[in-house]
Amino acid sequence: xxxxxxxxxxxxxxxxxxxxxxxxxxxxxxxxxxxxxxxxxxxxxxxxxxxxxxxxxxxxxxxxxxxxxxxxxxxxxxxxxxxxxxxxxxxxxxxxx
Numbered sequence: 001x002x003x004x005x006x007x008x009x010x011x012x013x014x015x016x017x018x019x020x021x022x023x024x025x026x027x028x029x030x031x032x033x034x035x036x037x038x039x040x041x042x043x044x045x046x047x048x049x050x051x052x053x054x055x056x057x058x059x060x061x062x063x064x065x066x067x068x069x070x071x072x073x074x075x076x077x078x079x080x081x082x083x084x085x086x087x088x089x090x091x092x093x094x095x096x097x
Contacts, residue, residue: 066091 081092
């Protein structure tokens with residue numbers, strides 16, 4: 001049993017040492033990369049996915065909640081009556097509760 005624990009501990013230590021060396025090498029590489037870059041570079045252009053998300057956020061429409069049924073609908077489809085917003089003319093015509 002003690003041999004198994006010994007070998008497991010040895011394997012753990014070897015893996016830990018390898019990961020530590022890899023992290024140090026990555027940090028060194030990043031520092032060298034930062035030193036090689038000129039200080040003022042233009043910002044990289046956003047990826048197509050980032051542009052599409054930004055465009056979707058700009059195109060998003062405000063959603064309102066119907067005063068009668070509580071459903072959310074686009075603000076462009078609102079029907080206003082008595083100072084309240086409704087999702088349809090039928091709900092606007094119903095008596096208020």
